Amino acid sequence: MIVLENLRKDYGGKAALDGVSLAVRRGELFAYLGPNGAGKSTTIRILTGLTRLSGGRATVGGADIETAPLAAKRHCGVVMQHVNVDSDLTLWENLDIHGRLFGMSRADRTRRSEELLAYVGLDARADDLVGTLSGGMKRRLMIARALMHRPRVLFLDEPTVGLDAEIRRRIWGLIKTIQSEGTTVFLTTHYIEEAEFLADRVAFLDGGRLRALDTPQALIARVGAWALDHATEGGMTTEYFHDHEVAQRAALGCTDGLTLRRANLEDAFLSLTSKAVQA
Amino acid sequence: MNGIGAVYLRELRILKRRAGRHLLGMTVSPLLYLIAFGAAMGGATRVDGHTYLEFLLPGLVAMTCMTQSYGAATEINIARFYLHVFEEFQSAPISSAAYVAGEVLAGMTRAAFGVAVILLLGAAFGVTLRVGPWFFLAVALDAWVFASLAVLLAMLVKSHASQSLLTAFVITPMAFLGGTFFPVEHLPEWAQVPLYLLPLTHAAHAIRADAFGHPPNPADFFVLSGAGVLVFGVALRSVGRARD
Structure with a gap:
């Protein structure tokens, strides 16, 4: 449904995306999944037509985003990281404008x-103005708007950032x-537990x-089932x-503060991206 | 076509919601010009056989048409840098032409309201302009040029501050030097040359000619049409380049 082939994006000679390929x-x-500045949002912005790519190729629903951008965009619904609904319009008007942009009939827009x-x-x-909604409500409205034209692909860029646990x-x-x-x-997040809970497959x-x-399970299995944390x-x-x-024996032989626990996706991420945990 | 309608409708809904504020904004400056330059200072002055108020009013029509249609730039700027609503248009399957046309139509609609306000204010000051087909064509071309310029500059700038700077350097000088407050022909010839390059000078000429019952000067309409085609065309290209 989405194919990236050696996708590149440079900003002032610095690579924000350096040859990413995936399907x-x-x-x-x-x-x-990745830390801030990893290139997650850049990928979504390229795939949804907001940013020009510097190299490589990408298709959405079989449509090339550079040579057939309008066809590619018809397949996409996008929820950006920041709120971008129109606060001067009502909820209904926001959805209505979106439906018009995608050529939906009046009856279909209403329904x-x-x-x-x-x-x-x-x-x-x-019929309320969007400006009167809470942050969580705006986020839900953005999801509704992105689904309005029945997209085949929904891009969610950090959909829960800044929201409380319940929302x-x-x-x-x-x-x-x-x-x-x-x-x-297609979900970007830097909340590892979000990816672990939701995703069928995860890219670091x-x-x-x-x-x-x-898959999250396979990524965890690559580093091991058990993790022994040493506080130094x-x-x-x-x-x-x-x-x-083996993990228990290793734990018994240690004298510093430690915890033996099941490994999780965060361990896989830190290990596979060679990130050291900073205390 | 769907894209033009959607972009235009969004702007109309916002315009309607802020109608009171817009109406106030459209009224205050021209009212002050009419009082200060028209009724007070220009009371006894005659220009080319007309009272100064009669001379000033068509110029104010041209100027208001320019400022109101150019006002679209501020709306686009807000949508782009503050509300991020511009992304909604960028990620929609609509062409750059549809987006520009929708925004330009919205700018022209604002200009139409602004012109109506000036005509009503003029009537309140006892000056009723003759409004014929050439008047309407000149107003429409004036609005088209500056609404297109609004889209173009709003796409080129990187911040709201840059937008304000462009307004200060492009629109404000034109408002004062483009034949609104004085006949450009009264200046020395060397000074007239650059002023005749300004679209507003030709808009003020064309509107004033029809309002005074004079035959239209084709050169005014030619310059306005040419400027409109040029700026609209560059605005189309600028939308694609606005992708970062």
């Missing part, structure tokens, strides 16, 4: 707006439902380069073990 399958929930506002729990606020869980549920209805979801991006790509004066170091007994 996202139809109906998949794909998480693109779909009602359906989506109910879907994201904002139907009672349809974040609610949006996770919404994302899962959207995927279960057949939409391919760091410094504009793809470091690893696999210089910070914290972690050792990984595939075997629990």
Whole structure:
């Protein structure tokens, strides 16, 4: 559904994306994980037509984003990291304008707006100005707007950043439902637990380069099932073990403060991207 | 076509929602010009056989048409840098032409309201302009040129501050030197040359000629049309380049 071939983006001679190649399958929930500045948002901006690529090639739904941009855009719904709904318009007007931009008929716009506002729990606020909504509500409206034209791919750029735990869980549920209805979801996040909870497959991006790509379980298995954290004066170091007994023996032999626990996606990320944990 | 309608409708809805503020903004400056330059200072002055108020009013029509259509730049700027709504248009399957046409139409609509306000203010000061087809054509071309310029400059700038700077260097001098407040022909010839390069000079000429019942000067319409085609064309290209 989404194919990136050696995708590059340079800003003033510095590579924000350095030859990223990957393919996202139809109906998949794909998480693109990396620290701030890794190139996650740049990838989404390129795929949705907001930013020009510097090299390589990308297709969405089979349409090349450079040679057939309008066809590619028809497949895409996008929820950006920052709020970009029109605060001077009502919720309904925001969805209506979006529907018009995608050539939807009046009847379809009306039906779909009602359906989506109910879907994201904002139907009672349809005629309110967006400026009166809370941050979480705006985020849900952005998701509704992105789904308005029934896209085949939904791009979510840090959809839960800055939201409290309850709203974040609610949006996770919404994302899962959207995927279960057949939409391919391309999610960027720097919340590792978000990727672990939601994604079918996870790509680790760091410094504009793809470091690893696999299912969360397979990525964790690459580093080991068990993690032994050593708290030291210089910070914290972690050792990984595939075997629990070996991990326990190693723990018994240590004298510094330590914790033995199951390895998680964060361990896989830190290990596979060679990031040291700073205390 | 869908794209033009969507972009235009968005601007119209915002215009409607802020109608009170816009109306106030459209009224205050021209009202002050009419009081200060027209009624007070120019009360006893006659220009080319007309009272100064009669001379000033068509110039104010041309100037208001320019400032209101150029005002689209501020709206685009806000949509681009503060609300980020411009991304909604960039990620939609619409052409640059549809976007520019929608924004230009919105700018021209604002200009139409501004011109209506000036005509009403003029009537309140006892000056009623003759409004014929050449008047409308000149107003439409004036609005088209400056709404297109608004889109072009809004796409080129990187911040709201740059936008204000461009307004100060491009629009404000033109407002005062483009035949609004004095006949350009009264200046020395060397000074007239650059002023005749300004689209506003030709808009003021064309509007004033029709308002006074004089035959239209084709050169005014030629310059305005040429400027419109040029600026609209460059604005189309600038939208594509606005992708970072």
